[in-house]
Amino acid sequence: MGGRGPADDVAARSHRALRAIRRELDRNPIVTSARGFPPDAHATVEADIDADRVEGAVGDATLTVRWYDGELSGRPEFSVHYSDDAGADFGWHHEPNPHVEGWGHYQERPDASAAYDYEPYSFATLVPSQVVWEVAARLRERLAERG
Amino acid sequence: MAESDPGVEAWVEHTSAFDRVRSVAGALSEPRPASWIAAEAAVSENTARGHLDRLVELNVLVEVGGEGATRYAPDPLHARLATLRELVAEHDHDGLVALKADLQTEIEEWRAAYGVDSPTELRERAAEADSAAETTEIRRTASDWELVTYRLGIVDDAIENYAAYTRDGTAPA
Numbered sequence: 001m002g003g004r005g006p007a008d009d010v011a012a013r014s015h016r017a018l019r020a021i022r023r024e025l026d027r028n029p030i031v032t033s034a035r036g037f038p039p040d041a042h043a044t045v046e047a048d049i050d051a052d053r054v055e056g057a058v059g060d061a062t063l064t065v066r067w068y069d070g071e072l073s074g075r076p077e078f079s080v081h082y083s084d085d086a087g088a089d090f091g092w093h094h095e096p097n098p099h100v101e102g103w104g105h106y107q108e109r110p111d112a113s114a115a116y117d118y119e120p121y122s123f124a125t126l127v128p129s130q131v132v133w134e135v136a137a138r139l140r141e142r143l144a145e146r147g
Numbered sequence: 148m149a150e151s152d153p154g155v156e157a158w159v160e161h162t163s164a165f166d167r168v169r170s171v172a173g174a175l176s177e178p179r180p181a182s183w184i185a186a187e188a189a190v191s192e193n194t195a196r197g198h199l200d201r202l203v204e205l206n207v208l209v210e211v212g213g214e215g216a217t218r219y220a221p222d223p224l225h226a227r228l229a230t231l232r233e234l235v236a237e238h239d240h241d242g243l244v245a246l247k248a249d250l251q252t253e254i255e256e257w258r259a260a261y262g263v264d265s266p267t268e269l270r271e272r273a274a275e276a277d278s279a280a281e282t283t284e285i286r287r288t289a290s291d292w293e294l295v296t297y298r299l300g301i302v303d304d305a306i307e308n309y310a311a312y313t314r315d316g317t318a319p320a
Contacts, residue, residue, distance in 0.1 A: 010293060011293045011294050011296065011297030012223060012226070012227075012297060013176050014290070014293075014294050014297075015226065015230070015294060015297055015298065016173060016174050016221055016226045017174045017176070018294075019173075019174070019226055019229070019230070020170050020171075020173055020174035021174075023170060024158075024162075024170060027161050027162055027166070028157070028161065029157075029161060036233075037246065037298065039249065040249075040253070041291075042249065042250050042253055042291075042294075042295045042298060043290070043291035043292075043294040043295050043298075044291075066287070066290070066291070068290035068293075068294070069176045070290065074176075074177075076176070077286075077290065095283065095286075095287075096282075096283070096286070097279070097283060098279035098280075124152035124153060125152065125187070127171055127174070127187045128174045129158075129167070129170040129171055129174060130152075130154070130155070130158065130171070130187065132154075133153075133154030133155065133157055133158040134152065134153045134154040134155075135154070136154055136157070137153040137154035137157065138153060138154075
């Protein structure tokens with residue numbers, strides 16, 4: 001039970017994490033609706049952000065969450081990425097990358113043709129339910145700064 | 148975790164203690180004792196213990212024996228059944244067949260794009276990639292592929308047993 005199992009178990013664990021994430025997104029007041037199995041990206045959870053309630057959010061604002069509870073115990077790979085109609089494209093990621101020391105980072109690009117800028121970010125938690133609330137809080141701060 | 152961590156105050160404001168215990172415990176990647184779950188869910192250990200016992204009774208969690216304190220883990224069957232319930236509530240039979248086709252298309256596209264037959268094979272490619280960006284992209288696709296394959300299995304189950312799962316007449320015809 002405590003061991004790290006084969007790929008099927010990895011997928012089942014990741015699936016459970018994504019279910020918890022979807023539920024927490026639905027509970028967050030900045031989210032109007034959250035979807036598992038979204039069209040064209042069936043491995044993610046997508047949430048619509050209420051642009052009327054969040055300063056700096058524009059038009060169709062969405063959060064896309066990936067979660068992979070994979071190869072290394074206690075080190076899930078995940079990303080919570082924001083985009084909207086004003087071209088905002090940024091997110092908080094926890095995955096191997098060549099840009100910063102360690103896995104946690106924030107990445108943003110000014111437009112779709114530009115490269116991302118990266119800076120280190122240290123997550124207060126790696127528990128999926130709580131990561132959602134942490135990033136929602138950071139998102140509000142970041143959008144208000146941009147706004 | 149501390150109350151002062153970002154977002155925790157809002158989490159506590161908008162959810163019940165039971166919700167948080169269920170949410171943390173239902174997504175554990177390895178068995179954990181009540182004290183650990185309580186700290187992550189921002190509840191007292193006694194409160195967590197009561198909720199965890201109920202969640203075991205409801206088959207959401209299982210108790211894992213061994214040395215020391217009782218540890219809890221998600222019941223693997225529970226999340227699968229809950230997903231089935233949502234699938235047949237949200238889609239009729241044709242909708243499920245269309246969803247299955249979408250999932251298969253996504254997998255076919257990965258198969259064609261990378262010229263491999265499985266996410267495991269794809270993961271092996273990650274080490275040979277030309278750039279770090281490509282490695283990241285390949286690893287991400289392999290993870291998505293594993294997850295979509297798992298979800299495809301549940302959708303298949305929903306389609307095959309659609310009549311049985313919807314016999315109570317609450318699902319759309």
